[in-house]
Amino acid sequence: MTATIPRSPITPLHSQFQNPNPTPLFNPRLLPQRRRGIPHHAASSSSGGGESNRHKSRAIELQKLIEDSPYEFNSKDSPSSLPRPLTSALLSNLATEGSHLRVAYQGVRGAYSESAAEKAYPNCEPVPCEQFDTAFEAVERWLVDRAVLPIENSLGGSIHRNYDLLLRHKLHIVGEVKLAIRHCLLANHGIKIEDLNRVLSHPQALAQCENTLTKLGLVREAVDDTAGAAKHVAFHKLKDAGAVASMAAAKIYGLNVLAQDIQDDSDNVTRFLMLAREPIIPGTDKPFKTSIVFSLEEGPGMLFKALAVFAMRNINLTKIESRPLQKQALQTPDGNATVFPKYFPYLFYVDFEASMADERAQNALGHLKEFATFMRVLGSYPADNGLQ
Ligand SMILES: O=C(O)C(=O)C[C@]1(C(=O)O)C=C[C@@H](O)C=C1
Numbered sequence: 001m002t003a004t005i006p007r008s009p010i011t012p013l014h015s016q017f018q019n020p021n022p023t024p025l026f027n028p029r030l031l032p033q034r035r036r037g038i039p040h041h042a043a044s045s046s047s048g049g050g051e052s053n054r055h056k057s058r059a060i061e062l063q064k065l066i067e068d069s070p071y072e073f074n075s076k077d078s079p080s081s082l083p084r085p086l087t088s089a090l091l092s093n094l095a096t097e098g099s100h101l102r103v104a105y106q107g108v109r110g111a112y113s114e115s116a117a118e119k120a121y122p123n124c125e126p127v128p129c130e131q132f133d134t135a136f137e138a139v140e141r142w143l144v145d146r147a148v149l150p151i152e153n154s155l156g157g158s159i160h161r162n163y164d165l166l167l168r169h170k171l172h173i174v175g176e177v178k179l180a181i182r183h184c185l186l187a188n189h190g191i192k193i194e195d196l197n198r199v200l201s202h203p204q205a206l207a208q209c210e211n212t213l214t215k216l217g218l219v220r221e222a223v224d225d226t227a228g229a230a231k232h233v234a235f236h237k238l239k240d241a242g243a244v245a246s247m248a249a250a251k252i253y254g255l256n257v258l259a260q261d262i263q264d265d266s267d268n269v270t271r272f273l274m275l276a277r278e279p280i281i282p283g284t285d286k287p288f289k290t291s292i293v294f295s296l297e298e299g300p301g302m303l304f305k306a307l308a309v310f311a312m313r314n315i316n317l318t319k320i321e322s323r324p325l326q327k328q329a330l331q332t333p334d335g336n337a338t339v340f341p342k343y344f345p346y347l348f349y350v351d352f353e354a355s356m357a358d359e360r361a362q363n364a365l366g367h368l369k370e371f372a373t374f375m376r377v378l379g380s381y382p383a384d385n386g387l388q
Contacts, residue, residue, distance in 0.1 A: 107225030110249030173379025175274035200229035201244035282380035288355030
């Protein structure tokens with residue numbers, strides 16, 4: 001059963017954006033060229049100018065970054081201070097520098113995804129979105145600069161919707177961030193655990209607390225996000241319902257914490273992807289991961305053959321996910337009956353531990369392309385090895 005959650009006071013972005021042609025928050029192509037000896041291609045992607053103050057200050061920030069960059073030189077400089085090429089370190093700093101970035105996440109204030117956005121881009125402005133699709137669309141339409149979305153959880157598994165959306169949209173994975181998820185059981189003040197009949201939360205959160213909720217005999221009700229559940233319980237002053245959400249959500253919505261760390265395993269980690277309109281330049285200066293999606297002809301040993309392109313180059317795979325290609329039912333020519341194919345066609349999503357700048361990765365993908373019916377690189381990005 002899905003409860004209806006009232007809108008946040010700061011209304012989250014929803015899919016039907018009002019302005020069909022929103023002004024880009026920062027479109028490098030619209031900015032004037034750099035004046036002080038910066039090579040054309042560097043200047044065109046980094047200097048300032050814009051309409052709003054926010055836009056201007058963003059441009060100034062980026063201008064300053066370029067001024068501090070190894071490209072800075074003037075005609076009186078000695079040869080040793082001639083421009084040095086951009087390094088991947090500089091570019092990935094640009095990519096992870098959070099100040100003034102607007103970052104879309106799914107949910108309302110207090111959602112784990114908001115914490116993930118703040119962890120990925122410190123000092124960013126997190127922008128709540130109603131659905132995952134909305135966050136993808138917000139980046140594509142320049143309403144925000146990045147999106148941070150959950151992709152898998154150590155207890156609940158994959159967030160399939162986001163795998164499907166990665167393919168449907170043209171965004172690039174520019175990073176990953178892992179967040180420890182510690183769920184609390186929240187209720188209005190004065191309510192005891194014994195008073196509760198039901199509990200509201202995001203389906204992933206409910207799944208991650210399966211054992212505790214079963215022991216308590218609570219009926220689960222799925223809603224869009226954990227913080228939205230907390231908000232609903234507080235807003236409607238519910239007496240028979242609690243919410244599974246974060247400690248942050250308890251504070252924001254003024255709820256009491258009835259139980260802490262109710263997830264089935266104390267090591268509960270969600271991995272989030274950082275998405276942008278442009279890819280980052282892959283480096284080899286730190287551990288990188290690459291995410292791809294491909295499909296194969298039906299036949300014996302095809303997947304084995306596909307995975308062997310990595311094994312034979314000693315490339316470690318960190319994740320494989322298969323998703324049905326969404327045309328499982330075929331109409332007959334008369335349009336009346338439905339023919340089911342003998343096999344469901346599948347898409348395979350694979351993450352591996354190598355940068356696209358690594359020759360082994362290029363060779364592996366070149367090899368895979370020889371027999372894959374479709375292949376796309378979703379992104380090559382620094383690995384988050386912080387939470388293991
Ligand atoms: O509901 C939230 O707070 C979310 O950020 C969503 C979400 C998810 O989709 O997996 C994120 C992290 C947790 O695993 C539980 C829920």
